[in-house]
Amino acid sequence: MRVPNSVVLPVGTHVDCCQEQEVAEKTHDIMARITAMLMERKSNLAHFIDNLEGSEEPKFYVDQWERLKEMESCTLTILNLVAVNCTDHRDIKKLEATILEHVKNEELFPEVVRVLPPVYRQVEAAIVDIARSEEMADHGMMDLQYLLSKLSQRKHLAGLGRELLQDILRYLHRIGLVVWYEEIKHLESTVFLQPTFLITMFKVSVGIRTISSTEPKP
Template sequence: MRVPNSVVLPVGTHVDCCQEEEVEEKRHDIMTKISAMLAERKRNLAHFINNLEGSEEPEFYVDQWEKLKEMESCTLTILNLVAVNCMNQHDIKRLEATILEHVKNEELFPEVVRVLPPIYRQVEAAIIGITQSEEMANHGMMDLQYLLSKLSQCKHLGSLGRELLRDILRYLHRIGLVVWYEEIKHLESTVFLQPTFLITMFKVSVQIRMIFSAGLELCS
């Protein structure tokens, strides 16, 4: 709400827990509540601004007035809600495609249109090639230094340095191509080239914990 020209994509999960007609009802209800919330926010801001402007000594409230006016100027674009079944891979892919479609919309995101240095695309393509090679383990984990040595063997990447690779990995992490937890000391030297495997492991861990907890409750 405080970021100018914000774009919000509401996502409804657990569609599998609802009947088909319930999904549409909930979708309509959520969008209605969002619209009402935005309208109320607009009214409240206008009310506060009017109070400051109508005060006996408005010059004492210039800072507050400026902050409120800045908040008032922050537009918010609400996209159509996407309902997904989190257990359905097709729905997850559909959500990914919807997000990418919106992100590429220059009318929604005019500020993010920029050209990456060619080496970013070259490293991205090289990493995709590595993940598709037969020598790549299913878990997709690779040591950062080993990844650098592998990439350095690729065409046009012989001069790739460690710091530049770190910058590129941050970008690839943000777009979801890889997972790299550089802020975690024990994981900063490990790059996950297969994020889907990591997500699957997280899901399995959660499911095992839930089953274990349920078993303890039954025993008690």
């Protein structure tokens, strides 16, 4: 919901564990729950905004009001749920075809054919090069300002500014090339150039926690 004009394709799995009638019923139930959730969210946001606007000192809540209005403007398009039998390769291919069909729909994604400025590709290539260099640590973490300085050392990126780099990082974060949690205060100045390492660490952390929770306590 943080991304304006988001598009969500619900996917239901384990169809092979259900009867045909059950699949239809569960599909209807899931879509109904999603609709109810969105309506509740819209109602709650309107309620919070009204409360702030009706407060005795509204000027003290300008930041909150702006944030809520921003959230209110984030529209969400829910596509029809796709039920998939994960044990059937044909169903997987059907899901792939459905996703591709939706992605090519310019009504859903009006900017799908937009051509990126050359500097986006140049920064992307440079970051890939930096991530693969011998001086890059395995964890792939790099300070945002240091990354900017490294990129600026390249002739074709000498004029790269911080704001433009941040825009490009948002794009690279969306496509999964890097991970940048700009909304988290303690991580906003850190860019992860090796997302796979971060994913591995998450898996290890979850694995350790799971093992610890299953061990008998003395």
